[in-house]
Amino acid sequence: MNLLITEDDPLHRAFLKTAVENALPECDQLYEAENGAAAVEIVKSETIDGIFMDLQMPKSNGVDAAKEIWRCFPEMRILFWSNYADEAYVRGVARIVPSGAVYGYLLKSASEERLAFAARGIFVQDQCIIDREVRGVQQRSENTLEGLTDAEFEVLTDISLGMTDKAISARRKISTRGVQSRLKHLYEKLGLNRSVTHSDIGPVFNSRTRALTVALSRGLLNVDGLASYEMELEDWLAKK
Amino acid sequence: MNLLITEDDPLHRAFLKTAVENALPECDQLYEAENGAAAVEIVKSETIDGIFMDLQMPKSNGVDAAKEIWRCFPEMRILFWSNYADEAYVRGVARIVPSGAVYGYLLKSASEERLAFAARGIFVQDQCIIDREVRGVQQRSENTLEGLTDAEFEVLTDISLGMTDKAISARRKISTRGVQSRLKHLYEKLGLNRSVTHSDIGPVFNSRTRALTVALSRGLLNVDGLASYEMELEDWLAKK
């Protein structure tokens, strides 16, 4: 069995390496990549059976790399390994998993024991292993109470790129009024309607930008995510 | 000599610990804290001569902790140790350094050798040691060409919190027109004026929110910074 570790931080890489050597003696060859692009190359040139993938990496983040890898090898088993259980990451990963693919999502704070268990579960027994806290985020984002619908999340990513209503309506093929309607619901769910309005000054917050702040601080969005949304937007602009 | 390591990631903490033991044999006691609040407590209860401070930590980031520590011990020597040379961090640190204090700013990608050199420089020889790349950011933000003036940066933080023009004008004690003037200059420096405008759709971007995206992706702002600006804003709102 050949595995690949994709992780930019040399310390974490070394830790992961020894952990894997202990947990998976059946691993013959252990490749390493320090960014997403390098990982993609190795997967294409070598024979890889499974991947450890860090999500936070400078340039070419883990999600993009995984998307490209799954495009070529839909069967590839990937264990994501992340600092945070941010909704942006969880959603980002969930969006690109091919149906039937085996994958896992583990936090870096997990013990070596948990890591070993997850690794064996995924790479040996072909089972999906999702960290408990991550699972919590997933569920919360599935039931509509606390979480946003896809439509609302979509419009959130669009305004996070700084698009105008009109541009969004063109991109998503709905009327500008539809965009505003989505926005209104988004604002409500983020709790902006009952936000501060000072007697002298009037409303203190501009909903549109405030939504961004709140989304960022709640982990609905993160800066890496923005970068990849930006690329999708550029593709669309080029085609239009 | 008693030193304190403030770092949430156990791996990095362990690495730092052995590195310090090698580089600074004159260190008697080596304390550890895994977040800013704990660090502040230790500094207040023990006798500490110098601190390694991680900047990215969940809750109570390094800048806030350092601010509080320097408020009580303006002589404290602090070596900041960060993943990124983001302008938001560099500016954040520079804003709170008491005049005459000894401090350093090192990237985590630095070699152990550089780390040892910096540690000796700061804690033994009382010299400020700033990483080269960080120094680059500092200079760029000092000369007005590429960087923003204080006024522009201030208004950037305000819109990043989602404030309206009127609220900003009240807070900064200038007219709303003044706010808009600052904003206009900010937009220019971020390059939003010559941005995409599509023939069918018209302007694709809303300057106000687009400014946020650009500032975030360029590292002028970051999410930790937002959290502490938010607290300042709440203080002001409470007083008002």
Added chain:
DNA sequence: GCTTCCATTGCGGAAACCCGCAGGCGGAAC
């Protein structure tokens, strides 16, 4: 003193944004 540069201010208007109301559509549940 004069000029230059910068930040600020008022005015005014075009555009963008926020939102209540009313209505239409399709899918899920009963």
Added chain:
DNA sequence: GTTCCGCCTGCGGGTTTCCGCAATGGAAGC
């Protein structure tokens, strides 16, 4: 079938934001 419910749409209008133009005042430099 009926009833919900979420989502989209048009209309209308109130508010906010963006920005050009012109004028003021202060600081720095000749």
